[in-house]
Amino acid sequence: MSVIKIHDKSFETYLSAETIQQRVSEIAAAINTDYKGRRPLFIAILNGSFMFASDLFKHLDIEAELCFIKLASYKGMKSSGNVVTSIGLEDDLFDKEVIIVEDIVDTGKTLHKFLPKLLHQQPQSLKIATLLHKTDATEYPLTLDYVGFTIPNKFVVGYGLDYDGLGRNLKEIYQLV
Numbered sequence: 001m002s003v004i005k006i007h008d009k010s011f012e013t014y015l016s017a018e019t020i021q022q023r024v025s026e027i028a029a030a031i032n033t034d035y036k037g038r039r040p041l042f043i044a045i046l047n048g049s050f051m052f053a054s055d056l057f058k059h060l061d062i063e064a065e066l067c068f069i070k071l072a073s074y075k076g077m078k079s080s081g082n083v084v085t086s087i088g089l090e091d092d093l094f095d096k097e098v099i100i101v102e103d104i105v106d107t108g109k110t111l112h113k114f115l116p117k118l119l120h121q122q123p124q125s126l127k128i129a130t131l132l133h134k135t136d137a138t139e140y141p142l143t144l145d146y147v148g149f150t151i152p153n154k155f156v157v158g159y160g161l162d163y164d165g166l167g168r169n170l171k172e173i174y175q176l177v
């Protein structure tokens with residue numbers, strides 16, 4: 001186990017790069033099966049989901065579209081949950097098969113607040129794929145269709161996730177010591 005320091009905090013290895021890659025390929029395989037013959041539009045939520053979305057996309061063998069949008073600002077170690085606005089959502093979602101790609105569902109507030117905006121556009125279907133889910137922290141009702149890992153309510157960094165702007169480049173996921 002390796003310990004790293006980011007800003008003022010120490011983090012220890014929690015999920016190895018191999019473990020993450022294996023799970024991402026399993027999720028992609030499930031999506032390949034579920035969406036065979038269909039053409040989903042993946043909406044990946046920036047910034048945290050960029051690595052997950054990229055790796056997931058590499059494993060897809062179905063036709064699929066991808067767009068990135070920005071929703072909320074998230075500062076420090078507590079989820080603010082303040083959804084500001086969605087930037088970059090240009091596609092008309094009417095009749096589309098949408099799959100939201102999220103890095104982590106914590107309280108669930110971000111997605112819970114955002115989903116009605118998407119549903120308003122009447123997509124044919126709407127599913128959620130999240131790499132991580134802090135089940136004990138989730139306060140808002142959400143149906144998560146594809147979950148990479150269920151994790152305890154501890155702050156994590158790496159593989160796209162940051163602590164005050166740093167740590168997104170790490171291939172592994174680290175947990176606060």
Ligand code: IMP
Pocket residue numbers: 048074079081102103104105106107108109110111154155156157161162163
């Ligand atoms: P929620 O609205 O509480 O579900 O928070 C979702 C967002 O908070 C995620 O997309 C992340 O950007 C951020 N977040 C929540 N927990 C963590 C964490 O442990 N590490 C880094 N970012 C987190």
